Amino acid sequence: MTPSSNRPTYYEELRQKGYSRRDFMKFCTTIAAYMGLQASGAAQVAEALKSNSRVPVIWMHFQECTCCSESFIRSSHPIVADVILDKISLDYTETLMAASGHQAEAAMHKTMEEFPGEYVLCVEGSVPVYEDGVYCCIGGRSAADILQETAAGAKAIIAWGSCACNGCVQAAKPNPTGATPIHKLVKGKPIIKVPGCPPIGEVMAGVLVHLVTFGRVPELDRIGRPKAFYSKRVHDTCYRRPFYDAGLFVESFDDENAQKGYCLYKVGCRGPMTYNACGVTKWNNGTSFPIQSGHGCIGCSEENFWDNGPFYRRITNFPGFGIESNADKIGGVVAGVTAAGIAAHAIGTNLRKKKLIDDLIAEGKESDKELS
Amino acid sequence: MSNRIVVDPVTRIEGHLRIEAEIQDGKLVDAYSSGTMVRLIERILQGRDPRDAWAFVGRVCGVCTTVHSLASCRSVEDALGIVIPPNAEIVRNLMYCAQYMHDHVVHFYHLHALDWVDVVNALQADPKATSELAQSISNWPKSSPGYFSDLQKRVKGFVESGQLGIFTNGYWGHPAYKLPPEVNLIGLAHYLEALEWQKEMVKVHAIFGGKNPHPNYLVGGMACSIGLDDVSVINAERLAYIGRLFEEGKRFVEQVYIPDLLAIASFYKDWAAIGGGLGNYLVYGDLPTNGYNDPSSFLIPSGAILNKDISTVYDVDLREDAQVQEFISRSWYEYSEGDKAGLHPWKGETNVKYTGPKPPYEHLNVEEKYSYLKTPRWKGNAMEVGPLARMLVGYARGREDFKEVVDSALAKLDVPVTALFSTLGRTAARGLETQLIANWAMDFYDQLLTNIRNGDTRMADTSKFNPERWEASAQGVGHTEAPRGALAHWCVIKDQKLENYQLVVPTTWNASPRDPEGNPSAYESSLMDNTPIADPEQPLEILRTVHSFDPCLACAVHLYDEDGKQVNRVKVL
Numbered sequence: 001m002t003p004s005s006n007r008p009t010y011y012e013e014l015r016q017k018g019y020s021r022r023d024f025m026k027f028c029t030t031i032a033a034y035m036g037l038q039a040s041g042a043a044q045v046a047e048a049l050k051s052n053s054r055v056p057v058i059w060m061h062f063q064e065c066t067c068c069s070e071s072f073i074r075s076s077h078p079i080v081a082d083v084i085l086d087k088i089s090l091d092y093t094e095t096l097m098a099a100s101g102h103q104a105e106a107a108m109h110k111t112m113e114e115f116p117g118e119y120v121l122c123v124e125g126s127v128p129v130y131e132d133g134v135y136c137c138i139g140g141r142s143a144a145d146i147l148q149e150t151a152a153g154a155k156a157i158i159a160w161g162s163c164a165c166n167g168c169v170q171a172a173k174p175n176p177t178g179a180t181p182i183h184k185l186v187k188g189k190p191i192i193k194v195p196g197c198p199p200i201g202e203v204m205a206g207v208l209v210h211l212v213t214f215g216r217v218p219e220l221d222r223i224g225r226p227k228a229f230y231s232k233r234v235h236d237t238c239y240r241r242p243f244y245d246a247g248l249f250v251e252s253f254d255d256e257n258a259q260k261g262y263c264l265y266k267v268g269c270r271g272p273m274t275y276n277a278c279g280v281t282k283w284n285n286g287t288s289f290p291i292q293s294g295h296g297c298i299g300c301s302e303e304n305f306w307d308n309g310p311f312y313r314r315i316t317n318f319p320g321f322g323i324e325s326n327a328d329k330i331g332g333v334v335a336g337v338t339a340a341g342i343a344a345h346a347i348g349t350n351l352r353k354k355k356l357i358d359d360l361i362a363e364g365k366e367s368d369k370e371l372s
Numbered sequence: 373m374s375n376r377i378v379v380d381p382v383t384r385i386e387g388h389l390r391i392e393a394e395i396q397d398g399k400l401v402d403a404y405s406s407g408t409m410v411r412l413i414e415r416i417l418q419g420r421d422p423r424d425a426w427a428f429v430g431r432v433c434g435v436c437t438t439v440h441s442l443a444s445c446r447s448v449e450d451a452l453g454i455v456i457p458p459n460a461e462i463v464r465n466l467m468y469c470a471q472y473m474h475d476h477v478v479h480f481y482h483l484h485a486l487d488w489v490d491v492v493n494a495l496q497a498d499p500k501a502t503s504e505l506a507q508s509i510s511n512w513p514k515s516s517p518g519y520f521s522d523l524q525k526r527v528k529g530f531v532e533s534g535q536l537g538i539f540t541n542g543y544w545g546h547p548a549y550k551l552p553p554e555v556n557l558i559g560l561a562h563y564l565e566a567l568e569w570q571k572e573m574v575k576v577h578a579i580f581g582g583k584n585p586h587p588n589y590l591v592g593g594m595a596c597s598i599g600l601d602d603v604s605v606i607n608a609e610r611l612a613y614i615g616r617l618f619e620e621g622k623r624f625v626e627q628v629y630i631p632d633l634l635a636i637a638s639f640y641k642d643w644a645a646i647g648g649g650l651g652n653y654l655v656y657g658d659l660p661t662n663g664y665n666d667p668s669s670f671l672i673p674s675g676a677i678l679n680k681d682i683s684t685v686y687d688v689d690l691r692e693d694a695q696v697q698e699f700i701s702r703s704w705y706e707y708s709e710g711d712k713a714g715l716h717p718w719k720g721e722t723n724v725k726y727t728g729p730k731p732p733y734e735h736l737n738v739e740e741k742y743s744y745l746k747t748p749r750w751k752g753n754a755m756e757v758g759p760l761a762r763m764l765v766g767y768a769r770g771r772e773d774f775k776e777v778v779d780s781a782l783a784k785l786d787v788p789v790t791a792l793f794s795t796l797g798r799t800a801a802r803g804l805e806t807q808l809i810a811n812w813a814m815d816f817y818d819q820l821l822t823n824i825r826n827g828d829t830r831m832a833d834t835s836k837f838n839p840e841r842w843e844a845s846a847q848g849v850g851h852t853e854a855p856r857g858a859l860a861h862w863c864v865i866k867d868q869k870l871e872n873y874q875l876v877v878p879t880t881w882n883a884s885p886r887d888p889e890g891n892p893s894a895y896e897s898s899l900m901d902n903t904p905i906a907d908p909e910q911p912l913e914i915l916r917t918v919h920s921f922d923p924c925l926a927c928a929v930h931l932y933d934e935d936g937k938q939v940n941r942v943k944v945l
Contacts, residue, residue, distance in 0.1 A: 054535050063411050065926045066386045067434020067585040074571040074584065089535040094383045098486045098542030100915055101379040107540040128410075134726045136409040138388055139380045142731040143409075169431040170411035176724075177412055198434060198585055201571070239604065253590055254832035258597040261604030283583035287575045287613075290582030294605060295595035298427060298588075306428070310421035312837075 009053050055212040056111045056119040058150055059093035062143040063136050063170050063179055064125030067198040068161040069095045074201035076285035088212055091119075094138075105139055112153050120211060121154035123147065123182050126163045126170060130178035147185060156190040156217055157182065158207065159224075162300060165195040172306035183224065190217045193224040197300035200281055203229045229281070234297050235271035237279030240264070258294060268312040269296030276301040377908050378735065380408070382918060384483040386435040387925025389883065391918060392738060393899065395908050403892075403899035403914075405883045406736055406743040407925045410724065417873040422448045422865050423837070425873060426589045429861065432875070433927045437585040438471050438577065439854040440861070440875070440927070446664060446850025447861040448591050452842055455665065457830035460593035462820045463580050465659055466614065467587065468852070469813035470576035473621045475855040476759075476806040477573075477629055479922045481559075481566040484799065487916045488636050489551060489559035492544040495528055497553035505554050510631040514565065523561050543910045550639045559636065562628050573621045579610050593832030598824060606831075611824075615817055622810040633803040634784055637796060644787055647795030647917040649898030651680040652753050653761035654881070656688060656860060658853040659812060671812055672853050675765040676750060680793055682768040688750070690849045690860050693719075696876060699747040702740070702885035704728060712888045714749060717862040717874040718847060722746075747884040747893060748876050756894040757857025757881045758921060759802040760792065773811075777804045795898065798920040839868040854878050856922050877927040895921060 011024060059069075090096070092108040099107055111119055125143075128135035133142030151157060159182045162168035170179040183191050194207055207226055210218040218226045235241065243249070244263040251257060251266060265272070271279075274297050278289040290297050296312075299305040308315075380390035388409040394402035417428055425448060426441040433440060442464060449456065456464075499521035506515040530536070543549075551559070574584040580596045581587020588595060599605040657667055657674030667674060675685035689695055697714035700707055704726045707713050715721065727741050736742040749755070766774030781804055782789060791797055823829075836842065844867060851860040857878030864872040882894040892900065898917050905913055 054533070054537075056535070061388070063409060065431055065434040067431070067437060070434050070437070070585045073567065074574065076571055089537045091535075091537060091540055093538065094381050094388075095386070096482060097383050097538045097540070098491070099540060100381065100383045101911070103541040103543075103910075104381060104383050110540075131726055132730060134728065134731060135411075136388065137731050137733075138408065140378075140729075140731060140733040140735075145731065169413060169416065169428055172416045172428075174416070176415050177410065179411070197431060200583075252834045252837065253595055254593060254597050254830065254834065258595075259599035259602065259605060259829070261597075261599065261602050278583075284571065284575050284578035287578035288582055289578075290588050292604065293578070293580060293582035293588065293596045295582055295588035295590065300586075306416075309424050311424045311427060312421070 054087055054089040056089045056091050056115045057122060057208075058091060058108055058111055058119055058154075059095075059122040059124065060143075060146065060150060061094045061138075062123065062125030062127050062147070062163075063177070064161070064163050066095055066124070068124045068163075068204070069093070071198035071201045072160075072204045074284055075205035076202060088120075088208065102139075108150070112150065116153040118155055119153065120156055120158065120208075121150050122158045122160055123164045124160045126167045126179040126181055127185055128170075128177035129180050129185075130176075135177040144185065147182070151186045151189055154189060156192065156211060157186060158192045158194060158211070159183065160194055160204065161199055162195045162197045162305075165193040166303040168197055169306055172304075191224055192217055192220065192226060195225065195230070195301040195303075196276060199301070200229075200277055200283055202281055202285070203277055225275070229277040230275045230301070232275065232277070232280070233272060234274045234276055234279050234291070235269075237277075238271050238291055239279070240291055253294070264291055264294075264296040266314050267296055268310075268314055270299030270302070270305070270308070270311075270315060271297040273315060274299040274302050274305075375908055376735070377911060379911055379914055382915070382923065384486065384915075384919060385923040385925065386433060386927070387923070389918070389923050389925045390736070391895075391899070391914055392736060393911070393914060395905050398905055400899055400903040400905055400914065403896045404736070404738040404742060405745075405885065405893070405895040405899075405918075407745040407883065408743075409925065410744040411926075412724070414873050414875065417870050419869050419871075421839070421868070422451070422863060422870050423591045423839075425863065425870060426591065429873075429875065430586050430589070432877075433924055434585040436471075436475070436854050436856060436924055436927055438467055438581070438587055438589075439852055439859055440877075441587075441589040442468065443850045443852045443854075443859050443861040443875075444863075445589050445591050446852070447848045447863045448850070448865070449664075449848070450850055451846040451848025451863055451865050452591075452836050454592050454833060454836050455663065456593040457828075457833055458663070459598065459820060459823055459828060460831050460833075461660055461663060462816050462823070463594045463596065463831070464589075465816045466618075466813060466820070467577055467580055468659065469809050469816065470573055470617070470621070472809045472855055473625060473806055473813070474570055474573040476802050477566055477625065478570050479855075480629060480633065480799075480803065481563045483922065484919045485559055485563055485636075486539075486542060487912060487919055488549070488640060489563070490544055490546075490549040490556050491527070491539055491542065491560055492531065493549065493551070493553050494556035494560045495524060495531065495553075497524065497557035499524060499557075502554040502557045505635075506558050509635055510627045512627040512631075514561070520557055520561065523564075524557060527560065543912045546910055546912050547906050548904075548912050548916075551636065552639075555635060555639065559632065562632055565628065566624075569624050572617060576614055576617050579606070579614055590832055592834050592837055593830075595832065597831050598829040600824070600829075611821065618810075618813045618817055622814065625806050625810045630803055630807060633800065634781065637785055637800055640796060641785065641787060641791075643796040643916065644791035644794045646902045646904070646913075647798070647898045647920065648680075648793040648901050650754050650756050650894050651678075651793060652750075652755045653677040653764050654688065654750050654755035654757050654858055655761050655765040656690065656851040656853060656858040658851075671808075672762055673766055673769045673771060675769060676755065677761075677764055677768060678753060680790075682764060682789075685765060685768045690851060690862075692716075695751055696860070697749055697752075698876065699749060699887050701747070701888040703743050703746050704741050705746065714752075714888075717860075717876055718849075718864065718872075720862075720872070720874050741885075743885040745880050745884045747887045748881050749887055754887065754891050754893050754897065755881055756898075757878045758798065759805050759855075759857075760798045761857060762853060763801040763805055764792065773808055777807050795917045795920045802922070842868060845871075854927075856924050856927070857881060875927075877924075879921075879924045879927050882921050883923060883925070895923075 091111040133144040136143040382389040426444040430441040503517040577584035577587040657670040659671035662669035
């Protein structure tokens with residue numbers, strides 16, 4: 001990003017807002033930790049924020065439900081919320097901007113003209129391509145047309161949510177409008193995929209902070225997702241995982257086992273095939289995540305998750321499928337044994353399963369390769 | 373001389389809305405409202421497991437999150453004859469209350485306030501006078517001169533940076549802005565505070581439904597089991613968390629939202645004579661206190677009012693063929709019986725057929741079809757749905773709590789009850805019902821604790837969760853009152869799968885195009901009701917009235933196709 005002399009830097013603006021240098025350094029440390037950097041990373045962040053001014057952002061809405069924008073404003077770390085909402089220059093977003101109609105479009109065009117190659121394009125929603133794009137028009141123009149125009153001068157593109165990353169619900173069979181993800185329509189630009197329906201607010205903020213702070217794209221996995229947030233399966237980070245390993249399962253919703261917080265695999269949990277940060281970062285400032293609140297993961301950050309249902313049928317095609325027969329058998333046994341028996345059984349199961357789990361993780365890595 | 377203006381995109385809403393309007397002698401004389409995006413989710417639902425429908429339709433909207441999932445569960449439970457346990461009803465009510473409090477506050481500050489509050493003018497305010505004013509209208513602690521002075525400096529720095537971000541190209545300085553600088557500064561301060569606050573309120577959804585937006589629901593109850601002896605389910609700590617969230621939410625509503633609403637409204641009383649529109653109001657009712665199947669126990673009563681006559685409230689029946697019908701004579705669809713027909717949703721048929729101009733286009737052909745929204749009618753009448761409809765029906769039904777908040781607000785503003793039939797009335801009604809909801813939430817919370825204390829911890833009835841226990845065919849309707857108005861889902865289940873699934877949503881009622889008789893729906897009618905336009909280049913007045921409905925276009929645009937016909941498709945790629 002080119003610093004511009006008449007625009008104040010982050011640091012200058014924070015000072016103007018009354019934050020002390022100490023606050024600023026604390027913020028940098030938080031951001032560094034957030035991005036998984038070493039302690040020395042804080043200084044790097046501080047340096048970057050001192051020299052860069054606000055990065056212009058154009059945020060487009062196509063075929064979507066605005067859950068991504070809603071999730072974004074749920075991001076909870078106080079200074080981050082201030083910085084993200086004030087410190088990027090959010091020059092176009094239909095959800096929040098004051099101007100409507102041609103004044104709104106003028107704001108967008110001004111940014112495109114003044115900051116070619118500098119602005120970040122965020123895309124929320126998929127693009128319908130059937131019927132010349134008539135299924136989504138803004139200002140009399142098709143979404144497909146607007147995407148090409150705004151992408152041309154963008155430094156990088158963030159594809160927010162499952163809609164922009166893989167089409168989401170409107171692309172579920174039979175995909176009647178031809179809902180298409182961004183990476184299939186835009187070529188030759190760095191695209192950061194942040195899938196989820198929606199993505200976690202703090203993850204969205206984290207990705208943006210990385211981009212504007214360092215002026216470069218965070219490290220991505222083979223299919224374009226930031227590694228920091230999408231390299232672990234929900235299953236492998238789930239606090240209920242020990243119940244799975246011990247063969248203790250919820251058999252039906254709100255049964256005795258559900259009231260004890262057992263594993264939700266048998267009622268359809270997609271944790272074993274879903275890569276997301278839910279088990280670690282959790283939702284709404286770490287308040288909870290779907291499994292913690294008793295419902296299985298529906299796999300909302302995975303491609304085609306809508307067509308991988310029904311949601312309440314247990315999955316049998318995830319890596320480590322061999323474990324399935326065990327899960328059944330163990331579940332049946334547990335229902336009929338005493339508490340002492342369960343404990344003894346659980347320990348035994350754990351030992352027996354250790355090998356299986358190792359295999360499972362190995363297979364998970366294999367399947368990750370296949371995804372690319 | 374008449375002047376055609378186009379507002380597209382209409383911002384600070386959910387979805388894609390376009391308004392075309394004719395201006396004559398400084399007045400808006402004709403208006404056309406068009407939804408310009410469609411996803412066809414109902415069509416995608418055909419053939420799927422009815423128990424999954426809540427998740428699909430939940431994605432109809434991430435702003436009105438939860439309400440479609442709720443209506444969906446009720447619709448499927450209605451079809452399958454499932455009665456959910458009392459605790460599940462209460463948990464759904466609590467999530468509903470949290471949604472209202474969140475959604476209405478966000479609408480007021482982040483989607484609507486900039487129509488009334490001039491951000492740039494707030495720089496002229498005297499912080500000391502602002503502080504005195506703030507303290508005279510509320511006990512809210514963040515009100516010192518220093519607080520407002522710091523905020524003002526921050527905004528000044530922001531404006532001077534030259535990068536105005538979301539405030540770029542606003543209609544600042546427009547003659548229709550009437551607030552003194554001090555009120556503008558208070559409004560701006562609370563815009564930012566509400567942004568911080570809103571992410572707290574929805575934690576109720578995270579606790580019961582695992583996340584927000586799009587928390588999880590369950591046909592038969594809720595998935596969040598209660599286990600007082602376990603750390604990982606709903607226990608005393610989680611319940612205490614819920615209690616705190618509602619207490620703090622209620623405080624914000626009472627000490628920030630309501631005082632601001634009344635203070636701002638007092639400068640815009642002229643808007644009590646603008647934007648009234650139809651005068652017909654429709655409410656399905658919600659918030660059961662004795663189970664969803666006992667409508668007499670609803671805290672929000674159902675009913676219909678015609679021609680602003682609040683002496684008579686008509687009963688509403690969603691199952692009756694001739695009550696709710698949808699028309700497509702001005703929408704980009706076709707019916708097998710022709711364009712004049714109106715169909716009850718259980719018999720609905722739809723084929724999308726776009727006949728509008730090929731993009732890019734300057735104008736829609738408003739004399740023919742011009743929207744992806746269908747046009748619903750109740751017994752043939754165009755109806756307004758939403759907070760104003762609910763407050764009027766509750767008031768007309770003689771509910772004491774409704775009368776109390778309405779009469780108190782009218783007295784404070786010194787306006788007659790007829791002032792409610794307006795743009796200002798719509799915006800005020802939204803705040804007043806938030807007050808009611810915040811109180812009711814505390815009652816539901818207490819009831820949940822009482823039930824648990826008495827030993828009832830049931831959260832779901834799964835006796836019919838297994839599809840093998842279902843009848844071969846069934847149909848159901850589930851309704852709710854979404855923040856934006858009356859919402860219902862109709863489902864037809866055959867051989868354990870969804871054969872048909874249909875939604876008629878609030879913004880479809882309000883924002884739809886004209887019916888076969890040429891009668892406008894609520895947006896168009898309200899815009900044509902006495903709306904001045906000071907500057908056609910800056911149609912701030914249009915935004916005020918349209919925003920007073922809290923538009924949600926992703927909800928409003930949908931289609932279904934019971935015959936499973938393919939829509940025409942031309943592959944571009």
